[in-house]
Amino acid sequence: MNKIILFLMLSMPVIVYAEASSTIAWTPATLNFVKQGNPVKGKVLAESCTGCHGEQGISTLPETPSLAGQLATYTYKQLRDYANNLRSNPTMSAMVQGLSAQDSADLAVWFSTLTPSLGTPNKPSPNAEKLVQQGDGKRIIPPCFVCHGENGQGEKMDIPALTGQRGDYLSKTLVDYKTGQRHNDVYSRMRLIAQQLKDSEIKELALYYQRNPKP
Ligand code: HEC
Ligand code: HEC
Numbered sequence: 001m002n003k004i005i006l007f008l009m010l011s012m013p014v015i016v017y018a019e020a021s022s023t024i025a026w027t028p029a030t031l032n033f034v035k036q037g038n039p040v041k042g043k044v045l046a047e048s049c050t051g052c053h054g055e056q057g058i059s060t061l062p063e064t065p066s067l068a069g070q071l072a073t074y075t076y077k078q079l080r081d082y083a084n085n086l087r088s089n090p091t092m093s094a095m096v097q098g099l100s101a102q103d104s105a106d107l108a109v110w111f112s113t114l115t116p117s118l119g120t121p122n123k124p125s126p127n128a129e130k131l132v133q134q135g136d137g138k139r140i141i142p143p144c145f146v147c148h149g150e151n152g153q154g155e156k157m158d159i160p161a162l163t164g165q166r167g168d169y170l171s172k173t174l175v176d177y178k179t180g181q182r183h184n185d186v187y188s189r190m191r192l193i194a195q196q197l198k199d200s201e202i203k204e205l206a207l208y209y210q211r212n213p214k215p
Contacts, residue, residue: 021186023084024077026157034076034105042110045103049095057114065169069116074160075108078184087184119164119212128204131197139196144205147189152209158186167210174202 024030046057049067053059057068067075081087083096083104099107130136135143145152147159154161162170176182177194185191197205 037105037109039110042106058117067111068114072108072112079104081184117164122211124208125204128208162209167206170206
């Protein structure tokens with residue numbers, strides 16, 4: 001009995017004060033708001049982004065993601081999460097300071113219209129291929145493809161496209177989920193998975209997704 005009370009006392013504050021992972025909820029109104037983003041305005045705003053994210057949204061800088069062709073809803077959520085200090089990175093937190101929700105929607109739609117990177121061809125490790133296609137039941141790792149899509153193209157709302165993304169960025173952000181440095185994934189979907197991955201597997205998976213699936 002005492003144990004139960006102790007357990008409740010220890011777990012209650014966690015439940016009560018647990019920080020929300022994101023303030024973005026995919027209501028029809030939010031979806032519509034992002035969909036109505038103005039790419040012409042987004043293109044103008046993007047002039048302050050291209051120095052790092054590339055002229056056509058394809059990054060050539062280490063640990064800096066490409067944004068071209070990404071789902072607008074995913075990009076919008078990330079920009080709002082940085083603005084609300086729910087995803088932290090010194091560079092991006094500074095970049096989003098002056099951006100309104102409307103600016104974020106305009107930018108997100110603009111970047112979604114650009115042609116995604118073809119990626120870097122490489123021979124994927126059999127282990128990465130297995131994790132992507134089958135996951136690992138023993139470690140409760142679901143196959144990546146069930147959420148990120150057959151070709152890593154992403155899925156509606158907040159599941160990002162991974163294919164063609166820079167491998168060094170994919171690696172870094174998976175390590176950030178693993179350590180909890182990145183914690184804006186609703187329902188901890190990525191943190192729980194990354195915690196189960198060995199650092200060597202994170203590198204293999206990053207290479208898997210950076211490659212061009214149809215070389
Ligand atoms: C000085 C370089 C720099 C500039 C300028 C910059 N970014 Fe970034 N951006 C980064 C880096 C580095 C990251 C990775 C941060 C992290 O790991 O959280 C990033 C991450 C992002 C992400 C997350 C992508 C993902 O796949 O999760 C988005 C979206 C983004 N930037 C949009 C923008 C927009 C829009 C602008 C212009 C308003 C901009 N950035 C300007 C360096 C920059
Ligand atoms: C249950 C669904 C689900 C599964 C399974 C899943 N993911 Fe994710 N993943 C997500 C969601 C949702 C996000 C976006 C979270 C957020 O908003 O930060 C994400 C984000 C990511 C990102 C960040 C991309 C970026 O641009 O910053 C990477 C990398 C990633 N996942 C890799 C993987 C890998 C590798 C696997 C398989 C081992 C996997 N995911 C399995 C749902 C999933």
